[in-house]
Amino acid sequence: MRSPHIIVKHFFAVILLFFIACSQAEETDATFVVEELHTALLNVMQKAESLDFQGRYDTLAPVIQSRFDIPLIAKVVLSRYWNELDQQKQNSFIELFRRLSIATYASRFDDYTGESFKTISVEQLKKGRQLIKTELISPDSEPVRLDYLMHSIEGKWYIISVIADGVNDLSLKRAEYATIINERGFENLIVEIEKKIKELGDTSTKG
Amino acid sequence: MLLTRVIKLIKIFLILMFFSLVSGCATTQTVESPDPLEPVNRVSYNFTDTLDVYLLKPVAETYVEYTPELVRTGVTNFFDNLSYLNVVLNSFLQGKIDQGLSDATRFIFNSTIGLAGLVDVGTPIGLPKHDEDLGQTLAVWGAGEGSYIYVPVQGPNSSRDLPDLVSSTLLNPLFYVTGTVLFPLTALNAINKRANLLEATNIRDEAAVDPYTFTREAYLQRRQYLIYDGNPPVEGYEEIFEGEGNTGNEDTGVLQIK
Numbered sequence: 001m002r003s004p005h006i007i008v009k010h011f012f013a014v015i016l017l018f019f020i021a022c023s024q025a026e027e028t029d030a031t032f033v034v035e036e037l038h039t040a041l042l043n044v045m046q047k048a049e050s051l052d053f054q055g056r057y058d059t060l061a062p063v064i065q066s067r068f069d070i071p072l073i074a075k076v077v078l079s080r081y082w083n084e085l086d087q088q089k090q091n092s093f094i095e096l097f098r099r100l101s102i103a104t105y106a107s108r109f110d111d112y113t114g115e116s117f118k119t120i121s122v123e124q125l126k127k128g129r130q131l132i133k134t135e136l137i138s139p140d141s142e143p144v145r146l147d148y149l150m151h152s153i154e155g156k157w158y159i160i161s162v163i164a165d166g167v168n169d170l171s172l173k174r175a176e177y178a179t180i181i182n183e184r185g186f187e188n189l190i191v192e193i194e195k196k197i198k199e200l201g202d203t204s205t206k207g
Numbered sequence: 208m209l210l211t212r213v214i215k216l217i218k219i220f221l222i223l224m225f226f227s228l229v230s231g232c233a234t235t236q237t238v239e240s241p242d243p244l245e246p247v248n249r250v251s252y253n254f255t256d257t258l259d260v261y262l263l264k265p266v267a268e269t270y271v272e273y274t275p276e277l278v279r280t281g282v283t284n285f286f287d288n289l290s291y292l293n294v295v296l297n298s299f300l301q302g303k304i305d306q307g308l309s310d311a312t313r314f315i316f317n318s319t320i321g322l323a324g325l326v327d328v329g330t331p332i333g334l335p336k337h338d339e340d341l342g343q344t345l346a347v348w349g350a351g352e353g354s355y356i357y358v359p360v361q362g363p364n365s366s367r368d369l370p371d372l373v374s375s376t377l378l379n380p381l382f383y384v385t386g387t388v389l390f391p392l393t394a395l396n397a398i399n400k401r402a403n404l405l406e407a408t409n410i411r412d413e414a415a416v417d418p419y420t421f422t423r424e425a426y427l428q429r430r431q432y433l434i435y436d437g438n439p440p441v442e443g444y445e446e447i448f449e450g451e452g453n454t455g456n457e458d459t460g461v462l463q464i465k
Binding site for chain 1: 276413414415420428437443445447
C-alpha cells in the first residue's frame with residue numbers, strides 16, 4: 001500500500017504536468033483558442049444577471065481581440081473596396097469592426113439556460129488552416145453547429161471565420177456591405193455599422 | 208374522382224420538375240450573380256416584410272405568449288409529421304436507402320403510437336428527424352441553384368427549390384382535407400411556422416444592416432449546408448480568403464464597386 005504522502009506527491013505532479021501541457025497548448029493548439037472563447041462566453045452567460053451589456057462587452061473584449069484576426073477579417077469583409085481606402089480609413093474600419101464583433105457577442109450571449117459547448121472534430125485544411133467543428137448544446141432546443149475557420153501566424157492560432165449551422169457570418173456581412181457600398185457608398189456603411197453597434201447595446205435584454 | 212385529380216397534379220409536378228432541371232442547368236452556366244431577379248425580389252421582400260411587421264409577427268408573438276411550450280411542441284410535431292412523407296420520398300430519391308427506411312418507420316410510428324404525430328416517439332428510439340426536400344434532391348442529382356426567388360409571403364426560395372412547393376403540398380395529407388376543419392388547421396400551421404421562425408428573424412433584425420441581402424445569403428448558405436447534410440465542402444468557407452496577402456483584387460461575383 002502506498003503512503004498518502006506519495007499519492008499527494010503524484011497528485012501534484014499530475015496537476016503540474018497538466019498546467020505545463022495547457023500553457024504549451026495555448027500557443028500551438030487551435031482547439032484551445034476556440035475553447036477559450038467558449039469558456040469566456042459561458043462565463044458571461046452565467047453572470048448575465050450581474051453583468052449588464054457593458055460588463056459583458058468589457059469581459060469579452062480581451063478574448064475576442066486576441067483570438068480573432070480582426071484586421072484580416074475586416075479586410076476580407078470589404079473585399080475589393082479595401083484597397084480603395086487609405087491607411088487611416090483602413091485602420092478606423094478595423095477598429096469599428098472590432099467593436100461590432102464584441103458588441104454582437106455581448107448582445108447575443110445574454111442569458112444562461114444550461115447551455116454547454118462541445119468540440120466535435122478538427123480538420124486540417126490547405127495552407128495550414130484548420131476547421132474546428134463544435135456544437136452549442138442547449139437543454140431546450142436543437143444543438144447549434146458552430147464551426148471555426150482558423151489560421152496560424154508565427155505559431156499562434158486565430159479565428160478568421162465563424163459558421164453557424166452552415167451560415168458563414170463573414171460572407172454574409174461581405175455581401176451585405178457590398179450592397180450598401182454599391183447603393184449608398186462607404187460613408188453610409190460606416191453610419192449603418194455605428195447605428196448597429198448602438199442598437200446592440202440598447203436592445204440587449206439585460207443592459 | 209380523387210384519383211384523377213392526383214394523377215393530373217402529378218403530371219403537372221413532373222413537368223415543373225423537368226423545367227426546373229432544365230432552367231437550373233441553363234442558368235448556372237450563364238448567370239454570375241446569384242440574384243438576377245433582385246428588383247422583383249426586393250418588391251416581394253418589402254411586401255412580405257410589411258405584412259409580417261403588422262400582422263404575422265404580432266400574431267405569432269401573441270400565440271407564443273399564450274400557448275404553453277408543451278402545446279407548441281405538440282403542434283410543431285403534428286405538422287412536421289404531416290409533412291414528413293416528402294422527407295421519406297426525398298431520402299429515397301437521393302439514394303439514402305437506410306435513411307429512407309428509417310424515415311418511413313418514423314412516420315408510421317409517430318402517426319400511430321405518437322398520436323397522429325403530436326408526440327415524437329421516433330427520435331428517442333433511434334429514428335431521428337431528417338431534413339430533406341425536393342430542392343435538395345435536385346441538387347444531389349446535379350441541378351444548379353438557378354436564380355434566387357423571394358416568393359411573397361412564403362419567403363426565400365430558388366428556382367431549384369420551387370418544385371418542392373408542389374411536392375410538399377401534394378404529399379401533405381392536409382392537401383386532401385376538405386370542410387370546415389381546413390381553415391383553422393391551415394391558419395394554425397401558418398402561425399406556428401412563423402412562431403418557430405421568431406428566433407431566426409430576431410437574429411436577423413439584430414445583426415443585419417441590409418436585411419434583404421442578409422436573408423438571401425443566409426438562405427443560400429443554409430441550403431448548401433442542408434444539401435450536404437451538415438458537411439458542405441470547406442472550400443466554400445476558404446475561398447473568400449484566397450488571394451489574401453496578394454492584391455486582394457479577386458473577382459467575387461458579388462461585389463461590384465462602381
